[in-house]
Amino acid sequence: xxxxxxxxxxxxxxxxxxxxxxxxxxxxxxxxxxxxxxxxxxxxxxxxxxxxxxxxxxxxxxxxxxxxxxxxxxxxxxxxxxxxxxxxxxxxxxxxxxxxxxxxxxxxxxxxxxxxxxxxxxxxxxxxxxxxxxxxxxxxxxxxxxxxxxxxxxxxxxxxxxxxxxxxxxxxxxxxxxxxxxxxxxxxxxxxxxxxxxxxxxxxxxxxxxxxxxxxxxxxxxxxxxxxxxxxxxxxxxxxxxxxxxxxxxxxxxxxxxxxxxxxxxxxxxxxxxxxxxxxxxxxxxxxxxxxxxxxxxxxxxxxxxxxxxxxxxxxxxxxxxxxxxxxxxxxxxxxxxxxxxxxxxxxxxxxxxxxxxxxxxxxxxxxxxxxxxxxxxxxxxxxxxxxxxxxxxxxxxxxxxxxx
Numbered sequence: 001x002x003x004x005x006x007x008x009x010x011x012x013x014x015x016x017x018x019x020x021x022x023x024x025x026x027x028x029x030x031x032x033x034x035x036x037x038x039x040x041x042x043x044x045x046x047x048x049x050x051x052x053x054x055x056x057x058x059x060x061x062x063x064x065x066x067x068x069x070x071x072x073x074x075x076x077x078x079x080x081x082x083x084x085x086x087x088x089x090x091x092x093x094x095x096x097x098x099x100x101x102x103x104x105x106x107x108x109x110x111x112x113x114x115x116x117x118x119x120x121x122x123x124x125x126x127x128x129x130x131x132x133x134x135x136x137x138x139x140x141x142x143x144x145x146x147x148x149x150x151x152x153x154x155x156x157x158x159x160x161x162x163x164x165x166x167x168x169x170x171x172x173x174x175x176x177x178x179x180x181x182x183x184x185x186x187x188x189x190x191x192x193x194x195x196x197x198x199x200x201x202x203x204x205x206x207x208x209x210x211x212x213x214x215x216x217x218x219x220x221x222x223x224x225x226x227x228x229x230x231x232x233x234x235x236x237x238x239x240x241x242x243x244x245x246x247x248x249x250x251x252x253x254x255x256x257x258x259x260x261x262x263x264x265x266x267x268x269x270x271x272x273x274x275x276x277x278x279x280x281x282x283x284x285x286x287x288x289x290x291x292x293x294x295x296x297x298x299x300x301x302x303x304x305x306x307x308x309x310x311x312x313x314x315x316x317x318x319x320x321x322x323x324x325x326x327x328x329x330x331x332x333x334x335x336x337x338x339x340x341x342x343x344x345x346x347x348x349x350x351x352x353x354x355x356x357x358x359x360x361x362x363x364x365x366x367x368x369x370x371x372x373x374x375x376x377x378x379x380x381x382x383x384x385x386x387x388x389x390x391x392x393x394x395x396x397x398x399x400x401x402x403x404x405x
Contacts, residue, residue: 035352045122103281104320117147118335142248145229157303190390304332
């Protein structure tokens with residue numbers, strides 16, 4: 001040990017040296033594309049419309065069933081047979097079931113709009129834009145504005161310098177000194193109680209997506225302070241895209257007027273029960289965490305491989321959410337591939353990229369809690385960066401050729 005090295009520094013270095021090494025994926029996108037049959041890239045308008053029709057039918061049936069919840073369990077017969085307490089418990093149980101399943105159905109409809117934004121719903125751009133605009137607008141997403149920024153996110157996914165959203169905070173962003181300065185009390189920076197952590201996690205899951213659209217929360221830090229998806233002059237858009245941003249804004253304005261009219265007609269409480277709470281489920285389900293952000297050694301294929309396939313809610317996630325989480329990796333490689341080809345395409349992708357394919361079968365809420373607690377920040381410098389946890393530790397380290405120490 002040199003005189004300039006403290007025991008704390010040696011311990012920290014030793015821990016880092018014991019981590020498994022990570023080497024970025026070497027293949028180019030065209031090589032990976034060649035490993036997947038051409039038929040899996042074919043987009044079928046009728047098949048896409050069939051899935052959308054099923055989603056809309058399920059949403060209508062759930063809505064219709066929900067209309068009977070309050071009258072049924074408030075009736076004299078229900079109160080007599082179940083007792084007042086029993087009838088009330090049954091009523092709220094039915095509302096919870098409605099919110100859960102209608103929320104999943106709404107999210108599936110949003111996913112269809114997301115498919116349209118990528119051009120995966122149909123080979124016709126006109127069909128994609130009409131379906132995408134309607135399905136996203138009714139779920140409070142400015143279709144064209146989101147389509148533009150989300151396309152850029154896919155093109156630059158996992159790049160610290162260029163990605164549009166989920167850009168990690170760095171050590172300096174949080175004011176944490178470098179490890180070289182000696183012992184760091186990470187509890188001073190991350191010592192929140194579990195209750196407070198749960199509160200912030202719930203807040204994130206319910207409000208993060210609207211906050212990103214409105215205020216660029218978790219977006220690229222180099223953008224101006226008031227960056228948002230509703231300003232046609234925003235840095236997010238070019239001058240040529242101004243008109244479609246205004247069309248998106250017009251759609252959201254129409255939704256505001258429709259919801260206002262619905263509140264005046266049926267009451268705000270009814271609108272919240274039948275529509276508002278299921279919509280909150282949509283904001284909860286949209287995206288996952290970035291696994292391994294990369295900086296100067298970034299490429300499109302490496303960025304695509306930095307996401308994870310998750311067994312999100314089992315069969316419910318597969319059926320209602322159109323495999324958006326189960327086969328998310330192949331989607332990042334090939335956004336124009338229809339979701340219904342995801343399962344088969346993933347088999348070819350996994351066989352080709354091997355250990356660079358990532359899958360997690362952890363229960364989704366456990367994975368969410370662990371990710372929220374483990375993915376805190378990344379270093380300020382380096383060619384390949386990994387999230388560090390509340391103790392300042394990572395789970396992987398770059399291979400020697402990518403280390404800058």
